Amino acid sequence: MDGKMTGKTPFAFRGIKWLLRSVMLFGKETVLQIDYNEGYNFNFEITEEEAQSLLPSNLRPLKLRLCREDDEPTYYLSWYLASMDTMKTDKEAQRVDLFTYCVNEDDELSLFFVSCIMEMPDYFEKNEWGKKFYLRVFDFFARDTETGGISYPHYFSERARADANSFVVELNDSVIATDHARRGGERHHWDMVFIMANSQIYRNSHDKNTNFFNQRFIDAEIKFVDLDNVETKNLEGFHPLCRNLKSIHFYGSKDKPSKWYIEL
Numbered sequence: 001m002d003g004k005m006t007g008k009t010p011f012a013f014r015g016i017k018w019l020l021r022s023v024m025l026f027g028k029e030t031v032l033q034i035d036y037n038e039g040y041n042f043n044f045e046i047t048e049e050e051a052q053s054l055l056p057s058n059l060r061p062l063k064l065r066l067c068r069e070d071d072e073p074t075y076y077l078s079w080y081l082a083s084m085d086t087m088k089t090d091k092e093a094q095r096v097d098l099f100t101y102c103v104n105e106d107d108e109l110s111l112f113f114v115s116c117i118m119e120m121p122d123y124f125e126k127n128e129w130g131k132k133f134y135l136r137v138f139d140f141f142a143r144d145t146e147t148g149g150i151s152y153p154h155y156f157s158e159r160a161r162a163d164a165n166s167f168v169v170e171l172n173d174s175v176i177a178t179d180h181a182r183r184g185g186e187r188h189h190w191d192m193v194f195i196m197a198n199s200q201i202y203r204n205s206h207d208k209n210t211n212f213f214n215q216r217f218i219d220a221e222i223k224f225v226d227l228d229n230v231e232t233k234n235l236e237g238f239h240p241l242c243r244n245l246k247s248i249h250f251y252g253s254k255d256k257p258s259k260w261y262i263e264l
Helices: 011-022 048-053 122-126 128-141 192-197
Strands: 023-026 029-046 075-085 093-103 109-119 154-157 159-162 167-171 174-178 200-202 208-213 231-233 245-251 258-263
Touching: 029 159, 048 075, 048 093, 075 159, 075 167, 093 159, 093 192, 109 159, 109 192, 122 128, 128 154, 154 167
Parallel strands: 109 154, 109 200
Antiparallel strands: 023 029, 029 075, 029 245, 029 258, 075 093, 093 109, 159 167, 167 174, 174 231, 200 208, 208 258
């Protein structure tokens, strides 16, 4: 970076502006605003014992239907890959959240963070100060309020991209990708248990994010991606329980994003 200013805001400053505009303080609470555009849910079937192994002792696994039309409830480890606009600029962030489904001690439905995969933006990769700043922001989002530590790991991907027709996630020698993501046919809708579980997500046994979302998520039309069109390699490199890929759901739109407010 040569220090010259142009008419276009450099990405480094846009990134900082995103952080300042996205995180709002209400009393002691931190609220993050995110617009999710096109996105994919990758759903891996797991056993009850495997689901419990991902959870602290005060949470128990939730067996559920993801869509109303699913034949039977199942235990899942899921990913959500989406392009998301958090700063109202021409640069979108890409993030993959890995999570499972659970019930807390009050019988409330929830998600539980397992890990996160993200691209490291080029600017931050090449700028040591910027990289440290970027990492600390996401460590803050994953913080454990009792220990001061990090509740779940972040991994940085060689590529993580999603749009209406394709997706790719690469991490070391693990790959999942397609250039033919969307398929026609029957449209599906989320099951209410799935929607309720998305209303909060635990970072650990005691810290959770509370999620508020608009009707574009609740009433989203879901399309199933044909798994025969999907290239996979060493999925267990993403997580050891990523063995049995049962379904991939596509939903969302750049024109009508799902708006979320996340209270940390």
